[in-house]
Amino acid sequence: MPPSLRPPQGSAWLGRRLEELPTPALAVAEGTARRNAERMLQRCRALGVRLRPHVKTHKTLVRMFDRLVGVRPTEPGALELARAVAQSAPRRVALVGVYAHCGDTYQCAGVPEVQAVARATAAALGRFVDMLRQAGVPCPEASMGSTPSCSHPVPEMGALTELHPGNYLFYDLQQLQLGSCAPQDVALRVLTRVLGHYPRRNQLLVDCGWAALSLHGQQQGQGPAGCAAVEGHPELRLVGLTQEHGLLEPVSGALDFDRFPVGSMLALIPFHACATAAMHPVYYVHDEGRVVALWHPVRGW
Structure with missing residues (x-):
């Protein structure tokens, strides 16, 4: 040419x-992207938690809703897994916290349903952290994500240490339909x-x-x-x-x-x-x- x-x-x-x-x-x-970023940061500040932007699929040790990966916090295996990670090889592997992804929010019909899922997830995560600490397993971090839940956060999420949504920087048609x-x-x-x-x-x-x-x-x-x-x-x-x-x-x-x-x-x-x-x-x-x-x-x- x-x-x-x-x-x-x-x-x-x-x-x-x-x-x-x-x-x-x-x-x-x-x-628009800048405003989305600033708005999410303001939400996290209002809750008193850190914002850790979710750049790509996040792989963690303990995860909610076993339709994806990991174990449910109510299963005996969850505590056993956390204890094994914390105690078996502390010089090589450290348990820094637990993480839940509110994947169920993507099946919701509107903001009230999204917030109900987020409330239940935050509560379950908090109970599991308490159980770990009572068992002598240090768990300094409690984190959860999903753009729908973080776009309309509930007060219960303030008991966590961080949130990490990902899609919020751009948003899309799916998030519009969910009310995010x-x-x-x-x-x-x-x-x-x-x-x-x-x-x-x-x-x-x-x-x-x-x-x-x-x-x-x-x-x-x-x-x-x-x-x-x-x-x-x-x-x-x-x-x-x-x-x-x-x-x-x-x-x-x-x-x-x-x-x-x-x-x-x-x-x-x-x-x-x-x-x-x-x-x-x-x-x-x-x-x-x-x-x-x-x-x-x-x-x-």
Whole structure:
């Protein structure tokens, strides 16, 4: 390709408008992400606990809800495990605390249910810490996470030493549905362009497929429509996803193709920001629609 026709590379995108970016592209609103971070820090300060941001899947020794990993705090094996860790090889392994992830909050229908799960989890964690201490097992830290529970914390969580949510920095469609955030709190979008019109099928073809979005959300029974919402266009829904392309069609009625010319850009709000972000090698961080930074995520585990 002649040099004059090559697209900008790397830092050359700084200062460009979002409309100039190659698509599909992951765009992060810097101001929104910053506000989300500050708000979570304020919640933790109000509770009197530390904030330890959850960057990736956190592996710990004792975990709540054995549908995931670990043991329930009410099982005899939990105390035995903690005692073994604390006493068997103290010079090599130290029990610094216990951790619970409120995974059940993702099955809740609204904030009251989320808070009920968080309250029960915090109480169970506290009882287990008391049991450890009564058994002579030091347990200085008690920690719990999940963005839904930490976005609407209950007073009982103040008895812990730290909280570590992860998704809250970006939020997403799933968190919107759970009541964790408001629409203006979602910092992440996948930008996509219209590639074609299909009047016979009443559909638009866009250049965002599952490789730029992920398939998370379709397990909610909505098919591809559960994977993302089209920002500013509630009349449109995602009805098809291949690796590199997506299909949009109206919820009802005929599609007005003149409103979506070929080459025009749309913004998708993904169902699960963590899964979507993992699909992209660079995040275009912007302030009011102008790129101010490029974030390159760490790959691997």
